[in-house]
Structure formats: C-alpha cells, structure tokens
Amino acid sequence: MNFDLSEEQRLLKENVERLMLDKYGFADRRKYGTEERGFSEAMWASYAELGLLALPFSEKYGGFSGGAVETMIVMEAFGKALILEPYFATVVLAGAVLRFGANEAQKAELIPAVAEGRLKLAFACTEPQSRYDLFDVNTRAKKDSDGWLLNGSKGLVLHGDAADKIFVSARTAGDTRDKDGIGLFLVDANASGLKRRGYRTQDGLRAADITLENVRVKAADVIGDPAGALPVISRVVDEAVAALCAEAVGSFARMQTITLEYLKTREQFGRKIGSFQVLQHRAVDMFVELEQSRSMAMYAAMMVDESDATERERAISAAKVQIGRSAKAIGQQSIQLHGGIGMTMEYNVGHYFKHVTMIDALFGDADHHLRRLAELGGLSEQSN
Structure with a gap:
C-alpha cells in the first residue's frame, strides 16, 4: 500500500505548516484566546483564503473535494499549533452533517457560506x-x-x-x-x-x-x-474521531519535540539531563507511542470512507483506543521529564497535555472504544 502523499497533498501540508509557523506560536495563541470570541477572526479569514474551510466539500458547491487524508494533514498541523478556531466544529463535524445528511438545496445554500468563512456551524x-x-x-x-x-x-x-x-x-x-x-x-x-x-x-x-x-x-x-438520522450521526462522528486522532498525533509530535529540546538543554549535577540513560529510555518510549499513534491515525483515515459500517467502526474504535492510551503515556512522560515547569500555565507542554486529554474524552474515551471494539468482535473477524 502506498503511504506517500501526492504533490497536491504535499503542497497542502507545506502551506498549512508554514501558516502555523508564521502565525501560531504559543504567544500568538495566548493573544488569540483573549479576543472576544476566544479565537482569532483574522486567522479564520486566513483559513478561508487558503481554502481550508472549503477543503472537504464538493467542487460543485465551491469546495475542493478533499478526502480524509487531506483532513488528516490539516488536523495534524492544527494539533501541533493548538489552534483555538472552530475548524473542527464547523468544517469537520458540522461539515460532515452537511455532506452526509443534507439535501441539494441545503448544501447549495450553506456550503459556499462555510467555505468563504461567512458561516460558522x-x-x-x-x-x-x-x-x-x-x-x-x-x-x-x-x-x-x-x-x-x-x-x-x-x-x-x-x-x-x-x-x-x-x-x-x-x-x-x-x-x-x-x-x-x-x-x-x-x-x-x-x-x-x-x-x-x-x-x-x-x-x-x-x-x-x-x-x-x-x-x-x-x-x-x-x-x-x-x-x-442515527446512521448519519454515527457516520459523522466516525469521521470526526478520525480527524481527532490526526490532531492528537500533531500534539504528540510537538510534545515529544519540546521534551527532547528540554532534555538537551537542562543541566543537573553538571550534565545535560538528556545524557542520563534512564531518561533516554523514557524519551524512546514517547517516540514509540507517537509512531504507534501515527500509524493508527493513518489507518483511521484510510477506513473512514469504508461502506461497511461495522468495519469502519472497528477501525475508528481501534484508533481511538491507541490515541487515548498514548495521550496518557506521552503526556505523563512529557510532564515528568520537565518537572514542575511542565505544570505551569506559562509553559506550553502542559497545555498540550490538557488538549490531548480532552481529545481522549471526546466521543468516547479509550475504555469506551475498547468495549465497543470487543462488542464488534475485535479489529477483524479473525480475532473473534
């Protein structure tokens, strides 16, 4: 199976990551959070200008006909930046209601307004x-x-x-x-x-x-x-969970990078703490959790369009279990390796931990999805 991105997908990844690097540092995020609505209207306009608000919608309604992989790319970049804007609520979650449930007249009326940034859902x-x-x-x-x-x-x-x-x-x-x-x-x-x-x-x-x-x-x-409407709601939430998994992977990657940088600079007993073997082992554990989560997020993105609802639900639940477990493992390691500074409001790693903890709880935590996966007979029929 080919996991390489297409040229268009690579351009999307580069453009979103560049926007986040230029406009969404930790200090920028704190400033955006003080705005009247709790996020940046200017950044929302930038998402519209870049075409991100139109990404998953059909070209027929002014969209770009992007799929789950394109959403995964965007959500991972947003997870690294901890964006505050209602992209997930409007484009991913409510947008999926439009795509899977609305009639032609409703789509024609609402999707162009969402794509242009004029309508939040x-x-x-x-x-x-x-x-x-x-x-x-x-x-x-x-x-x-x-x-x-x-x-x-x-x-x-x-x-x-x-x-x-x-x-x-x-x-x-x-x-x-x-x-x-x-x-x-x-x-x-x-x-x-x-x-x-x-x-x-x-x-x-x-x-x-x-x-x-x-x-x-x-x-x-x-x-x-x-x-x-329940089948539509279930389909919408499955797609939303796949997007959340990608967002979590972005946050995990940033937490690991921040922690490694800290281990390379913090000194104790006259040595960089990253030179201590036991801390190196814990950093490796974080990397393993990150790569396992990345693989499962990719699996969820691949399976989100599966027509067989049972197979789709199995894949989504399996991914959410991994994400929930990794959120605890990576979050706890990153906080502990930082010591007391990791828990302060002024330092960014604690904010990432809070976010991935919330992602774990959204639409079912790891325990809930493990039970659902068991009720569905495991990840595949052979495991039953």
Whole structure:
C-alpha cells in the first residue's frame, strides 16, 4: 500500500505548516484566546483564503473535494499549533452533517457560506445524561403545522457559543434510548426560545450548553429522514474521531519535540539531563507511542470512507483506543521529564497535555472504544 502523499497533498501540508509557523506560536495563541470570541477572526479569514474551510466539500458547491487524508494533514498541523478556531466544529463535524445528511438545496445554500468563512456551524448531539451514547436523545421534536417545535437541552456543544447555526439531534418518536425515531434539525443560533451558556473548556477552547424551549424549525431545515438520522450521526462522528486522532498525533509530535529540546538543554549535577540513560529510555518510549499513534491515525483515515459500517467502526474504535492510551503515556512522560515547569500555565507542554486529554474524552474515551471494539468482535473477524 502506498503511504506517500501526492504533490497536491504535499503542497497542502507545506502551506498549512508554514501558516502555523508564521502565525501560531504559543504567544500568538495566548493573544488569540483573549479576543472576544476566544479565537482569532483574522486567522479564520486566513483559513478561508487558503481554502481550508472549503477543503472537504464538493467542487460543485465551491469546495475542493478533499478526502480524509487531506483532513488528516490539516488536523495534524492544527494539533501541533493548538489552534483555538472552530475548524473542527464547523468544517469537520458540522461539515460532515452537511455532506452526509443534507439535501441539494441545503448544501447549495450553506456550503459556499462555510467555505468563504461567512458561516460558522456547530453540532449539538450530546446531552447531560447521554455520556457517549449517540442514540441517547431526550430532546423532543414535535410536528407543528408545516414545521417542528424543539424542546430539550444539549451539553458540551463545541464552539456552540460562536455558531451562527446549529445542527440539533432530537427525538421525533420512541423512548430516550431507542435507536429509531431520531431526527436532525438546523436551528438558527438566534432563534426564539434557544438559550446558550458559553464557557471555556479545560484546554482553552470554547463550548456551550444549549436549552431549547418551543424552538420552531421550518420543514425545509430538517436534515434527511426526521426519524432515521442515527446512521448519519454515527457516520459523522466516525469521521470526526478520525480527524481527532490526526490532531492528537500533531500534539504528540510537538510534545515529544519540546521534551527532547528540554532534555538537551537542562543541566543537573553538571550534565545535560538528556545524557542520563534512564531518561533516554523514557524519551524512546514517547517516540514509540507517537509512531504507534501515527500509524493508527493513518489507518483511521484510510477506513473512514469504508461502506461497511461495522468495519469502519472497528477501525475508528481501534484508533481511538491507541490515541487515548498514548495521550496518557506521552503526556505523563512529557510532564515528568520537565518537572514542575511542565505544570505551569506559562509553559506550553502542559497545555498540550490538557488538549490531548480532552481529545481522549471526546466521543468516547479509550475504555469506551475498547468495549465497543470487543462488542464488534475485535479489529477483524479473525480475532473473534
């Protein structure tokens, strides 16, 4: 199998990494975090200018028809820089809802606005009681004349406080944990009856808790089958997890580089601490974890378009297990090898550890995906 990047993919990688190197140092990130919305609108415009906001969408709607490998390249670069902008929420997560669930009219209206940076989206699919179960939906959608009325609450909506429109999963039939009877609805963020409570997450990003009280949604804003959206939601989340794995690999690589530089410069007992064999062994352990994670992130990217849902889910869960385990291993080693400085807010490595810890928890931690992988019969049928 050929793992080499094409010429276009190499150019994409070079351009994104150059942008991050020039515009997204650790001091820049701290400055961007103090802006009104918790991220840089100027950087968002730069992403649009570079074509990153249009990357995964069809050329038919003004996109570049990029695939999972292109998303992997971008997310890895963003993971190295710890970006604050809602790229994952808008382009990867909500963008996948558009690609897999929306009709032609909805795509034609929304995708060009996203690609040009004029529209920010969010995906509200989790609730306080649901934990990692995407089918655990208590928010209700009731048919009302030519539209729907939504009532309920959503939690940890990534960048939900900055979104212009929000995709909301809501139950149109059945009980809270039924897998049928779930719909997807596009809601204007300023709609009457919708309230948002925004907050900063542990890794410096933004999220919101959302309540809906008789929020009216037009029939034209229903995404696909109002009673059969779970397969779309599952597909969207699988693709999102693959992107998160790539982002984590970028953060892992940066953590390893920072730690190696520290080992080469920090002196103790008159010697560089990197000369101590036991610390060299721990640095090697970090490298092994990084390369294992990189391999699994590539595997997830290769499998994200797999038509067989079971095979796709196996691959995604296996990758997420590796990423979660490596997040702990690499994060703990990097903090311990730095000593007390690694835990300070003024030093960057602790911020990377927080971010990869959040990635582990998003859409199922390592333990959750290990259980799901076991329920699916292992990574392949032969392992059953």
